[in-house]
Amino acid sequence: MQNPRDVKTVADAKRIVEERGLSHVKVGLFDNDGVMLGKYMSKAKFFSALENGFAFCDVILGWDSKDQLYDNVNYTGWHTGYPDAPVRILPETCREIPFEDGMLLFMGEFSEQAEALCPRGTLRRVIEKADELGFDVFGALEYEFFMFQETPESAREKGFRNLKPLTPDWFGYSILRNSVHSDLYHQILNLGETMDFPIEGIHTETGPGVIEAAITVDSAINAADKAALFKTFIKVLAQRNELMATFMAKWSGDYPGQSGHIHLSLRNKSDGKSAFYDPDQQNNISKIQRHFIAGQQRLMPEFLPMIAPTVNSYTRLIPGFWAPTDATWGVENRTTALRVIPGSDKSQRVEYRLGSADANPYLSLAAALASGLQGIINEWEPEEQVKGNAYEQQHSPELALPSTLWDAAQKFKQSSATRSMLGDDFVDHYAASREWEEREFRKHITDWEMDRYFEII
The missing domain is CATH 3.10.20.70 (Glutamine synthetase, N-terminal domain)
Incomplete structure (x- = not known):
């Protein structure tokens, strides 16, 4: 068969x-x-x-x-x-x-x-631009997600408050937790194999009930397909087990947010070798990778709503919670927005750490790739790399990221780079959808406002 x-x-x-x-x-x-x-x-x-x-x-x-x-x-x-x-x-x-x-x-x-508005079609068009430049694109996404001992009905009955995580306390990389819940972990691993989004690694992250899974690398369009199916069917699998999984960027102010990191590399179509790897350069960073990093860094503020697409995304982008706040880069530095991972011809890559778990995989990958390609096209040079704790250092004002979805959408639709790489139809439609999202949020009264103002003001 x-x-x-x-x-x-x-x-x-x-x-x-x-x-x-x-x-x-x-x-x-x-x-x-x-x-x-x-x-x-x-x-x-x-x-x-x-x-x-x-x-x-x-x-x-x-x-x-x-x-x-x-x-x-x-x-x-x-x-x-x-x-x-x-x-x-x-x-x-x-x-x-x-x-x-x-x-x-x-x-x-x-x-x-x-097709001009289609997320998958948008990524495919960016990949075609890479092809025209002589590169094959490879990517992999990794996600953090929280699991709860809840159902869609119980979560709504509680008003999404006082939800019970799958496991208590902070316990990253726990063998205890993944052994006690090994049946669930094996279901996830088997699901990945059967549905062709194989899991390279999976472990508990820091926080109650949080899991991190890294999906195996593939060509860019396949990597996005795998990531999109992973997010969908992890939620399906959870609910079939009387659990719930969330990929919200941040569901509680008490715990770190949830990332959707994007690993990207380019290979030369001419000889099949890594375009990012040059053993004669410091940290093996080739000229092409340097330009790619520069493009990602310079254009990160303009592509941000594709990477952080919800109002909730911006609650994650605060200092000290493993999410970057400026368009910085460093070598093996997890406090920066871009982390260069030195390696061999096979493994030299850049990790776009800004990405959050709530992003559409097709669009987040398209943004990370399109901005990098712009750097190659224009032969841009990156800012000085950050060494040490990026949160404690001053950075160029040009590297500051928009702090709200509305501001990000304005920068996005005014960008010549987004329009040249993604097309006017997509930019106008997507920017409008993010403005709508922000407007919908403004219609609602939060628990914070009620607690702060109801009696006192």
Whole structure:
């Protein structure tokens, strides 16, 4: 029987569905916020869609993570009548869903006019720019996420307060915790193998119930697919175990935020060698890697809403909690926004540590890559590397990051670099979606405000 990983073509996709005797398959794609949306589709409809595409109502490009409709975008809205948007199915994304009795999942991406706004399509266009420059792109993402002994119902009954983490106390890298809960860890590892987002390493992080998982490196588009599926199906697996997983950037002021670090490297298409590795230079940093770092550093403030996409993202970016506050870089320095990891031809890379767990993997990877490519194109040089604790040092004002989602969105839409690398349609639409997110937040009264002002003011 055909293995899902061997599916590459339309014919392969049809063959594996027939071999498994499936009457339906699952089809999904990712929206602005990195949320996977989709449906079960009959075999006949799926076979037709493989050849001719199909359509989703374009409202999924025009609403937020709570299904509330944007009122400030041009592509879709009441003014367009919410027509269908065309979608292509990607046979090579075939996965088996292990707990659905042989069910297959295929991913799709928007096409035609909607492709300009599609997160996966946006990343693919940036990768094509790297290809034109003579580079193959490789990436890997790693995520921190909290697990709770809660269900969607219990969390809402509690008003998302006083939630019970899977495990108590601060206990990073704990063999005790991962041995006691080994059944869950093995389920995660097995899920990664079956669904082709293999886990390179997984361990407890510092904080109650927090886990960190590193996904194995792959070509950039595959790395983003793996990360997006990882986030989706970790939440599915948790709920099937009467647990909940959250990838919020910061769910409590008492604990560190949750990161979504991005590891990137370039290899020369001409000879297959690392474009980042030069053993004759200090820390093996090649000229190309130096320019790449410079681009990431200089443009980090402009690409920030793709890396920190929610109001909550900015609660994580404070000193002393393992999240950077300025666009700094250093060698093996975890207090900086960019961490150069010296190694061999195989392992020389840069870690974009600013990324938070709530980011859409396609867009965060696109931002990290696009900004680096701009550095190569313009042959920029980075600022002096930071040595020691970056939080305790003064940095150039140009390296300061916007402190709110609104400010980040303004910088993003005014940037010539974002427009040249991502396209005007995407920049305008995505900036509007982040402005909407901030406006929605302003409508609500927080617990902090009630506690601070209700009686005293």
